Amino acid sequence: MLTPKGRGTLSETAFQAMRSSSPVWRDVLRTLPDDDDDLHITLWALHELHYRGFEDVDDALEWQPELIELRRSLEHSFEQTLRDRAPETWPDDPDFAETFFTFVADHDGPSLAGHVQRDADHEQVLELLRMRSIYHLKESDPTAWVVPRLPVRAKAALMELQFDEYGCGDPNRLHAALFARGMDECGLRPEYGAYIDDVPLEVLEENNAMSLFGLNRRLRGASLGHLAAFEVTSSIPSRRIAQGLTRLGLPAAMVEYYTEHVEADAVHEQLAVRTICGSLLDDEPQLRDDMFFGAFTCLDLEDRFARRMLEAWAA
Amino acid sequence: MSGHDDHPDVILCAGGPMLLRGDHVIEDADGTQHRTVRPISAVCRCGKSASQPWCDGTHKLIPKQRRP
Ligand code: FES
Numbered sequence: 001m002l003t004p005k006g007r008g009t010l011s012e013t014a015f016q017a018m019r020s021s022s023p024v025w026r027d028v029l030r031t032l033p034d035d036d037d038d039l040h041i042t043l044w045a046l047h048e049l050h051y052r053g054f055e056d057v058d059d060a061l062e063w064q065p066e067l068i069e070l071r072r073s074l075e076h077s078f079e080q081t082l083r084d085r086a087p088e089t090w091p092d093d094p095d096f097a098e099t100f101f102t103f104v105a106d107h108d109g110p111s112l113a114g115h116v117q118r119d120a121d122h123e124q125v126l127e128l129l130r131m132r133s134i135y136h137l138k139e140s141d142p143t144a145w146v147v148p149r150l151p152v153r154a155k156a157a158l159m160e161l162q163f164d165e166y167g168c169g170d171p172n173r174l175h176a177a178l179f180a181r182g183m184d185e186c187g188l189r190p191e192y193g194a195y196i197d198d199v200p201l202e203v204l205e206e207n208n209a210m211s212l213f214g215l216n217r218r219l220r221g222a223s224l225g226h227l228a229a230f231e232v233t234s235s236i237p238s239r240r241i242a243q244g245l246t247r248l249g250l251p252a253a254m255v256e257y258y259t260e261h262v263e264a265d266a267v268h269e270q271l272a273v274r275t276i277c278g279s280l281l282d283d284e285p286q287l288r289d290d291m292f293f294g295a296f297t298c299l300d301l302e303d304r305f306a307r308r309m310l311e312a313w314a315a
Numbered sequence: 316m317s318g319h320d321d322h323p324d325v326i327l328c329a330g331g332p333m334l335l336r337g338d339h340v341i342e343d344a345d346g347t348q349h350r351t352v353r354p355i356s357a358v359c360r361c362g363k364s365a366s367q368p369w370c371d372g373t374h375k376l377i378p379k380q381r382r383p
Binding site: 097098101105153160163164168234235236239262263264265266267269270271274 | 321326328329330331332334353354355356357364365366369370371372373375376
């Protein structure tokens with residue numbers, strides 16, 4: 001993958017320096033983002049240096065102090081935004097699993113899955129798949145950063161879930177690979193990050209939140225709360241999407257990606273809430289608020305994305 | 316406490332499925348056998364799943380008092 005297109009002064013300056021053989025980091029650190037799009041494409045690219053990187057950027061820049069400084073300042077501002085959007089208090093019933101499932105169930109938002117199931121046309125579904133590809137082609141990777149930061153029981157529990165996400169050792173069953181095969185059969189580009197220049201702010205925010213939570217040890221509670229909310233809101237919508245794709249006659253490989261998630265995530269939601277978050281809270285009860293913060297962020301960012309797409313489609 | 320007590324093979328989830336660790340063959344009410352395909356499987360206990368015998372999350376759509 002090459003560096004994305006800049007979306008403003010900061011991203012243009014930063015990406016140019018990242019590609020340059022004699023970068024002037026001072027200019028990068030002096031530049032402020034023009035707007036949220038500019039901030040988030042820059043942050044997305046800085047995070048990407050820790051995943052698979054860019055063909056036009058030296059791998060050594062992953063730990064370039066000025067880029068880390070920039071990443072920290074953008075992350076700080078984004079985290080503040082996310083915390084400002086969140087409620088001030090969280091449910092504090094002692095039964096965590098029950099409380100968490102209820103918290104997610106009570107959250108009411110617009111449904112992209114319902115639109116895909118019943119009304120979306122072919123073009124809208126392909127657009128949605130392009131947007132989703134930014135995450136699904138690195139599915140579970142942001143959560144993998146959390147593994148070494150956990151105490152024994154939560155670590156074993158997270159690995160039990162991740163093992164399934166990563167195909168139980170079979171590259172053909174790795175969820176990101178299933179999605180790539182589906183993209184290919186739909187005539188879309190299956191390469192990692194291929195559609196980054198096409199995605200709106202809301203998709204960048206969803207992806208950046210996962211990386212922010214995954215890459216910062218102090219936010220491990222938020223990362224796992226996000227994971228749990230993601231899994232709890234996956235089975236039923238995945239079935240609706242699979243039905244919509246079947247209605248439109250999309251290729252079997254893409255339908256299978258979603259049907260795989262119906263049963264897989266019915267297991268994963270129980271694991272994420274009970275054995276992962278539940279056991280972590282036994283060991284580190286102070287992470288409870290951040291778990292709800294992560295869960296809220298997951299639900300809220302998906303609402304924002306859904307509203308954006310439904311408005312654009314006048315649905 | 317032995318490590319075993321922390322790591323059961325079968326977990327009954329309140330209001331939801333039964334989780335099964337490991338490889339099993341399940342015979343449903345019609346006598347059809349289903350082999351597990353993942354390291355942990357969720358067996359439906361509410362009777363409403365469309366993917367019997369596996370849980371598909373549908374139990375969350377039934378009123379709390381009527382869940383398993
Ligand atoms: S227990 Fe989950 S659908 Fe029946």
